[in-house]
Amino acid sequence: MNLEFIHQYLPLYQEAAILTVQIGVLGILASILIxxxxxxxxxxxxxxxxxxxxxxxxxxxxxxxxxxxxxxYYGLPKIGIRTNPYACGxxxxxxxxxxxxxxxxxxxxxxxxxxxxxxxxxxxLSGLQALRYVIFPQALSISFPAFMANVIFxxxxxxxxxxxxxxxxxxxxxxLIGLYYQTTESLFLLVIFYLLILLPVSIVGSLIxxxxxxxxxxx
Amino acid sequence: MKxxxxxxxxxxxxxxxxxxxxxxxxxSAGSSGAAAPADAAAQDATAAAAGQExxxxxxxxxxxxxxxxxxxxxxxxxxxxxxxxxDKNPFGYVDEFGEYQGYDVYFAERIGKDxxxxxxxxxxxxxxxxxxxxxxxxxxxxxxxxxxxxxxxKVDFALPYMNVALGVVSPDSRVIKDLSEIGADDQVxxxxxxxxxxxxxxNNPEIRLQKYDTYANAKNALxxxxxxxxxxxxxxxxxxxxxxxxxxxxIPTLGSQDTIAPAVSKGNETLLNWxxxxxxxxxxxxxxxxxYEETLIDTYGADYEDSLVVEGGxxxxx
Numbered sequence: 146m147n148l149e150f151i152h153q154y155l156p157l158y159q160e161a162a163i164l165t166v167q168i169g170v171l172g173i174l175a176s177i178l179i180x181x182x183x184x185x186x187x188x189x190x191x192x193x194x195x196x197x198x199x200x201x202x203x204x205x206x207x208x209x210x211x212x213x214x215x216x217x218y219y220g221l222p223k224i225g226i227r228t229n230p231y232a233c234g235x236x237x238x239x240x241x242x243x244x245x246x247x248x249x250x251x252x253x254x255x256x257x258x259x260x261x262x263x264x265x266x267x268x269x270l271s272g273l274q275a276l277r278y279v280i281f282p283q284a285l286s287i288s289f290p291a292f293m294a295n296v297i298f299x300x301x302x303x304x305x306x307x308x309x310x311x312x313x314x315x316x317x318x319x320x321l322i323g324l325y326y327q328t329t330e331s332l333f334l335l336v337i338f339y340l341l342i343l344l345p346v347s348i349v350g351s352l353i354x355x356x357x358x359x360x361x362x363x364x
Numbered sequence: 365m366k367x368x369x370x371x372x373x374x375x376x377x378x379x380x381x382x383x384x385x386x387x388x389x390x391x392s393a394g395s396s397g398a399a400a401p402a403d404a405a406a407q408d409a410t411a412a413a414a415g416q417e418x419x420x421x422x423x424x425x426x427x428x429x430x431x432x433x434x435x436x437x438x439x440x441x442x443x444x445x446x447x448x449x450x451d452k453n454p455f456g457y458v459d460e461f462g463e464y465q466g467y468d469v470y471f472a473e474r475i476g477k478d479x480x481x482x483x484x485x486x487x488x489x490x491x492x493x494x495x496x497x498x499x500x501x502x503x504x505x506x507x508x509x510x511x512x513x514x515x516x517x518k519v520d521f522a523l524p525y526m527n528v529a530l531g532v533v534s535p536d537s538r539v540i541k542d543l544s545e546i547g548a549d550d551q552v553x554x555x556x557x558x559x560x561x562x563x564x565x566x567n568n569p570e571i572r573l574q575k576y577d578t579y580a581n582a583k584n585a586l587x588x589x590x591x592x593x594x595x596x597x598x599x600x601x602x603x604x605x606x607x608x609x610x611x612x613x614x615i616p617t618l619g620s621q622d623t624i625a626p627a628v629s630k631g632n633e634t635l636l637n638w639x640x641x642x643x644x645x646x647x648x649x650x651x652x653x654x655x656y657e658e659t660l661i662d663t664y665g666a667d668y669e670d671s672l673v674v675e676g677g678x679x680x681x682x
Contacts (some may be wrong), residue, residue, distance in 0.1 A: 326494050
């Protein structure tokens with residue numbers, strides 16, 4: 146292990162880690178918004194929009210992120226829509242993540258027993274009140290573990306950004322290997338930095354998960 | 365107690381991750397990209413679970429210690445693995461019928477024929493070439509591999525078969541004739557792991573590089589106008605400008621004149637010597653001139669033949 150090499154190129158990895166986190170966070174926030182939007186469309190059975198949302202979910206979930214990025218970054222400029230790699234990365238991640246989030250939230254809501262809605266209605270709660278005070282808290286509790294899995298999944302998906310010239314962690318490591326052939330050190334730093342990003346997310350996630358475990362009876 | 369268990373869990377995770385990283389680096393086994401450590405771990409797991417049987421299935425040459433296969437082992441197996449580009453027309457590319465073609469491939473075919481073995485082409489990216497040899501994924505790299513001092517520390521180069529320098533291509537609307545014309549906001553496309561990347565990052569660190577991992581992506585990015593120019597081997601940028609109207613090679617030679625040669629794993633002397641003998645022997649029949657006329661003449665015309673081709677391993681300059 147060449148410590149000098151590690152010391153010299155540590156800043157490169159820091160930059161890459163910051164980029165990875167930035168794009169990851171923006172992409173995940175956007176995908177949460179998309180997810181909530183799709184779920185609401187589904188929940189309130191909005192005509193037309195519902196079919197569009199369903200089609201989006203299928204397209205997005207059944208194509209790899211790499212293909213989506215290629216489409217946004219290399220395809221769209223051919224019809225005059227110019228994007229920079231950064232925006233393209235966020236958009237790609239949001240496009241992919243949106244459908245995963247939508248499905249997670251939707252399954253959470255679907256998992257809340259129908260009797261809950263009926264009970265809410267019989268207590269005189271309006272549709273929105275039932276959603277806000279009865280359905281949503283339980284759906285949140287149910288879907289949170291899957292939500293955290295999505296977050297981690299999306300953060301890891303950033304490793305394909307090399308295709309659109311974003312110097313993320315993966316590309317930085319590959320690039321250094323190509324430049325200086327210090328495979329061991331480059332891969333070592335790569336593993337460490339991914340852990341530094343993902344371990345805290347995972348730990349905080351499971352802490353929140355424990356606090357949210359209140360839905361349902363006796364479980 | 366519960367808290368304590370959680371803590372151990374985290375420690376264990378870190379420990380496993382570190383051992384994965386160490387696994388990827390331990391000596392000759394090496395690793396090809398980040399996937400390898402995981403592969404190795406998976407193989408270990410299978411071996412442990414299924415016993416001896418799985419172990420024989422996993423990782424053929426790597427477990428014996430030696431990464432490369434000697435000449436005898438290659439001829440005995442009946443197949444040689446040659447790493448070539450699949451997207452670098454006209455040197456190594458896949459044609460419309462799915463066949464590998466190009467100047468490098470033409471030479472590879474001859475090697476297969478003279479060795480009397482089948483060829484298994486392995487598609488490579490620029491940045492993977494050294495690792496493919498270090499991990500024994502291929503026996504020979506014939507992927508427009510420029511000879512450099514750094515690379516020669518990791519792999520063994522045979523005699524050269526082509527000359528090369530760097531070049532810069534840019535759109536006709538703004539032809540870059542000198543590196544000084546590249547502004548602070550401009551970006552230049554390079555391919556990760558190429559000599560152009562090394563040259564520019566060492567000699568012109570002020571130029572902002574936009575890095576791609578494959579030739580196909582780099583070309584696409586240039587066509588989309590994502591950067592002001594593309595720096596690469598001059599052979600490559602000249603070919604690009606000839607094939608794509610609207611682009612001009614503003615800087616035809618940059619940096620030093622280099623050569624391109626086949627490479628084998630470090631220490632694989634039997635194979636290296638065989639290739640060297642082969643290149644010298646092929647010189648007597650002007651093989652590489654024929655190869656040029658078969659594969660490159662449509663792209664470059666006859667003018668570049670003598671400046672590009674190196675026959676019999678003897679370079680004209682120096």
